[in-house]
Amino acid sequence: MEPRPVTSASPRVGLFVTCLVDAMRPSIGFATLQLLEEAGCQVEVPTAQTCCGQPAFNSGDTKAAARLARRMIEAFEPFDYVVAPSGSCAGMIKAHFPEALASDEPWRKRAEALGAKTHEVLSFLVDVIGYIPKGRSFAATGTYHDSCSGLRELGIHAQPRALLREVVGLEMRKLEGNDVCCGFGGTFCVKYPAISNAVVEEKAASIEKTGAEILLGGDLGCLMNMAGKLSRRGSRVRAFHAIEVLAGLGQGPAIGEEG
Amino acid sequence: MHRTLEPFKTRTATALVDATLKIAIERTTATAERKRAAALSDFPEFDAARDRGRRIKDHVIANLDHYLIEFERNAKAAGTHVHWAATADDAARIVIELCRAAQAKRVTRVKSMLGEEIGLPHALAEAGIERVETDLAEHIVQLGGDTPSHIIWPSMHRTREQVSEMFRKAHKTPHEEETIEAMVESARRELRDKFLSADVAISGANFLVADTGATCTVTNEGNAELTTTPPRVHIVTAGIEKLVPSTAHAFAMLRLLVRSATGGDITQYTTFHCGPKSPGDRDGPEEFHIVLVDNGRSRMLKEGLKDMLRCIRCGACMNHCVVYRQLGGHAYGGVYPGPLGAVLTPVFEGLEKARDLPHACTLNGRCQEVCPVDIPLPTLLRGWRDRSWREGLEPVSMRAGLGLWAFVAGHPQLYRLASAVAVRVMRLFARGGWIRSMPLASAWTAHRDLPTPSRKTFMELYKEGQRSQGR
Numbered sequence A: 001m002e003p004r005p006v007t008s009a010s011p012r013v014g015l016f017v018t019c020l021v022d023a024m025r026p027s028i029g030f031a032t033l034q035l036l037e038e039a040g041c042q043v044e045v046p047t048a049q050t051c052c053g054q055p056a057f058n059s060g061d062t063k064a065a066a067r068l069a070r071r072m073i074e075a076f077e078p079f080d081y082v083v084a085p086s087g088s089c090a091g092m093i094k095a096h097f098p099e100a101l102a103s104d105e106p107w108r109k110r111a112e113a114l115g116a117k118t119h120e121v122l123s124f125l126v127d128v129i130g131y132i133p134k135g136r137s138f139a140a141t142g143t144y145h146d147s148c149s150g151l152r153e154l155g156i157h158a159q160p161r162a163l164l165r166e167v168v169g170l171e172m173r174k175l176e177g178n179d180v181c182c183g184f185g186g187t188f189c190v191k192y193p194a195i196s197n198a199v200v201e202e203k204a205a206s207i208e209k210t211g212a213e214i215l216l217g218g219d220l221g222c223l224m225n226m227a228g229k230l231s232r233r234g235s236r237v238r239a240f241h242a243i244e245v246l247a248g249l250g251q252g253p254a255i256g257e258e259g
Numbered sequence B: 001m002h003r004t005l006e007p008f009k010t011r012t013a014t015a016l017v018d019a020t021l022k023i024a025i026e027r028t029t030a031t032a033e034r035k036r037a038a039a040l041s042d043f044p045e046f047d048a049a050r051d052r053g054r055r056i057k058d059h060v061i062a063n064l065d066h067y068l069i070e071f072e073r074n075a076k077a078a079g080t081h082v083h084w085a086a087t088a089d090d091a092a093r094i095v096i097e098l099c100r101a102a103q104a105k106r107v108t109r110v111k112s113m114l115g116e117e118i119g120l121p122h123a124l125a126e127a128g129i130e131r132v133e134t135d136l137a138e139h140i141v142q143l144g145g146d147t148p149s150h151i152i153w154p155s156m157h158r159t160r161e162q163v164s165e166m167f168r169k170a171h172k173t174p175h176e177e178e179t180i181e182a183m184v185e186s187a188r189r190e191l192r193d194k195f196l197s198a199d200v201a202i203s204g205a206n207f208l209v210a211d212t213g214a215t216c217t218v219t220n221e222g223n224a225e226l227t228t229t230p231p232r233v234h235i236v237t238a239g240i241e242k243l244v245p246s247t248a249h250a251f252a253m254l255r256l257l258v259r260s261a262t263g264g265d266i267t268q269y270t271t272f273h274c275g276p277k278s279p280g281d282r283d284g285p286e287e288f289h290i291v292l293v294d295n296g297r298s299r300m301l302k303e304g305l306k307d308m309l310r311c312i313r314c315g316a317c318m319n320h321c322v323v324y325r326q327l328g329g330h331a332y333g334g335v336y337p338g339p340l341g342a343v344l345t346p347v348f349e350g351l352e353k354a355r356d357l358p359h360a361c362t363l364n365g366r367c368q369e370v371c372p373v374d375i376p377l378p379t380l381l382r383g384w385r386d387r388s389w390r391e392g393l394e395p396v397s398m399r400a401g402l403g404l405w406a407f408v409a410g411h412p413q414l415y416r417l418a419s420a421v422a423v424r425v426m427r428l429f430a431r432g433g434w435i436r437s438m439p440l441a442s443a444w445t446a447h448r449d450l451p452t453p454s455r456k457t458f459m460e461l462y463k464e465g466q467r468s469q470g471r
Helices: A019-024 A026-038 A054-059 A062-076 A087-100 A105-116 A121-129 A148-154 A158-165 A193-210 A220-232 A242-246 B008-016 B019-041 B046-062 B064-077 B088-101 B113-117 B120-126 B136-144 B160-170 B180-197 B223-228 B247-261 B297-302 B306-310 B322-327 B338-349 B366-370 B377-390 B396-409 B412-427 B458-463
Strands: A012-015 A042-044 A081-084 A118-120 A137-144 A168-173 A214-217 A238-241 B081-085 B106-109 B130-133 B200-203 B207-209 B214-219 B233-239 B269-273 B287-293
Touching: A012 A026, A019 A026, A019 A220, A019 B412, A019 B458, A026 A042, A026 A121, A026 A242, A026 B458, A054 A062, A054 A087, A054 B377, A054 B396, A062 A087, A062 A105, A062 B396, A081 A087, A081 A121, A087 A105, A087 A118, A087 A148, A105 A118, A118 A121, A118 A148, A121 A158, A121 A242, A137 A158, A137 A242, A148 B366, A158 A168, A158 A242, A193 A220, A193 B008, A193 B322, A214 A220, A214 A242, A220 A238, A238 A242, B008 B322, B019 B247, B019 B322, B046 B064, B046 B247, B046 B306, B064 B081, B064 B287, B081 B088, B088 B120, B088 B200, B088 B233, B088 B287, B106 B180, B113 B120, B113 B233, B120 B130, B130 B136, B130 B180, B136 B160, B136 B180, B160 B180, B180 B223, B200 B223, B207 B247, B214 B223, B214 B247, B223 B269, B297 B306, B306 B338, B338 B366, B338 B377, B366 B377, B396 B412, B412 B458
Parallel strands: A012 A042, A012 A081, A081 A118, A137 A168, A137 A214, A214 A238, B081 B287, B106 B130, B106 B200, B200 B233, B233 B287
Antiparallel strands: B207 B214, B214 B269
C-alpha cells in the first residue's frame, strides 16, 4: 500500500488485530477500530498481518520469530502508528522484535523504529491521542486485572482506569493481587497445565472475592484463561476486554456467551 | 549433584497435591512479600540504592581478576589461607582435606547455599565427619533429612506443627509448651554443647571485601559468631562473585539485601571475619581458610549470563514468583529454587537435565521488578530456551507443531484459511458458548473451559465490509 500524506489531525493507524482476537473474539477488534476512529484516527487493517511470533520467540525458536518479525515490520512500517488490543503483542513488537533481530543490524534498526510507534490501544488512547470517551454507560460492578506484559513492559496501569472511570454506572472494585500473573503465560498454560491451573485457580478465587459482576482486562489470552476458569468453577462473573465496554458492547455477550 | 530425581512433571504433580506444603509456602512467602513492601515504602531512596547496587556488582564483575587478586593479597596479609576451587568437587575435596588435617570429628556449619552447591553435607557424611547445622532452619532440614527449599528460609516447606513433632522425636529434652519460644529453646538446648565442642566451623559469606581481605556474613540468630569462635579452625567457602571493593560497598549492598530478603532494615547480626586469632586475642580460630569457588561462574561470564553474577541471594524473586508459590523449592530439583534457580541450575547440572526449569515460567517479569540488582531474569530464562532450541533439546512434537504453525503464520493467505477452518472445527465442540473438551486441547480443557470462537474470523468479517460490532 502506498503511504498517504499525513496530517497530524488524522494519524494513519495500522490496526494489528492479533491472532487470538482474529479467531476467538472479533468484537474486540471492531471495538478497537471504533474507538480509534472516534479518536480521529484513519484506521487500516493490513491484510499481510498474521501473528507477532511470540509463541516461537518464547519457545526458543528465535529464527522463526525473526522471520515473522520481518513480515510484521514490512506490513506495518508505512503507518504513523501501530495499535493492538493487547499489551502482550504490542510488547512483543516494542521490546522483543529488536532482540529477535539482534544479529541483523538493518532489520534491528527497522524493528526499533516500528517499536517506537507501536502501542497497546488503551494506553494509545490516553497517552498518545488524549481521547477519553465521555458518557458511555454500563451499569455494573467491575474489577480489573493488569496483564503482566502490558504492566511491566509497557507501563500500562493508570490508562485503563482513567478510561473506565468515565463509564457511567460502572463501579470498579480493587482486585487483590491485580498485578500478579494469572498463570496464562502463552504456551506455558499448555506446556505446564497443572501449574497454570493452580495459579489461575487462586486468581479466580480473588476475582470472586471482589464481588464484582464483571472482570475486565486488556489481553484476551489472560481473559480467556481467567474466564475459562471462572466458568469451570460455576462462577457468575462475566469477562470483557476493557475496549469492548468502552465501545458500548457491555450489553452484548461476554467471553464464552453465545452471541 | 548426588541425587537421582523424578522427572520435573512428576515432582510438580507431587508438590501441587500437597496441601500442607501449600500452607507452609503461603505463610512464609506472603509474609515476606508484605514485609518487603513495607520496608520499601519506608525507604524512598530504594531506586537509587538499587541502581548503585547494580553498578557496584557490574563493576566488580567487569574487573573480577583485579579484585580477586586484591582480595587474596589482603586476606593472606591478615593470616588467612586462600584456596582456589575450579569445580564443586574441588571445593568439597579441599574442605574435607582441611577437616582431616585438623583431625575433625565434629564440624559446625553456618547456613550457606554455596555449601549446598558444592555438596558439603554429602561430602562430610562420606568422610565420616559429624555435621551439626547451627542455623535453626538448617537444623530442621537436617532432622528431616532433606534439602533447603528456599535460600533464606531453608525449612519453609515445614509448618511449625510439623517442626514441633520433629523436635519432640529428635530432641533429648523437647519443649513442653506448644509455643515458638519453647521450640527455639528446645533447639538451643540440643545444639549448645555441640557449638562448643566442634573442631572445625564452616561458613559461607555474603560478601568478600577486597580491600581488607575480610568476609561478611549476616544472620538473625547469632549462630555465625557462636559457630566460628570456639573451634580451632574456621573454613569459609564463597563464590568468586561475592566480591565487593570495600566495606562501604558491602554496606551499600546490605541495605538492599536485607530489605529484599526479610523486610528488615538490617539483620540482627552482621559479622566480619578477617584472618585467624591474633596474638593477645582472647578467642577466635587458630587457622582461618577461605575457599574461593568458581564452579561455572567464569563460564557464565562468557556465555551471556553475566547479569546473573550480580545476584546477592535475597530470595525476593522466589517470594514473588507464581510458580514457586505453587511448588515450593524441592520441585525445582536443583540447589537453588525459584527464578534464580531456573537460571542457575542449567549451569551446574547441564541444560539437558534441567531444560524444564527455564520453560516452567510465565515470563511475567515480577521477579525482575523486585530484584534488588535488576537482574533481567525473564531475558536470561528466554536465553536458555533459545539455546535449548538450537541444541535440539526440545521435544520433537514441540518442534514439529511450532514449525508447522510458524510456516503457516509466514504465509498470510494460508494463515487466513487455516484460522477460518480452525474456528469452524472448534465450534463443532461447543455447547452453550463454551468448549468443555476438545481433541488436542486437553491441556487447556482439563482445567478450564474454552470460549467458543467467533463464527467467522475478524479478517473474514472485515473483508466482507463489517466495520463495527453493532452494525
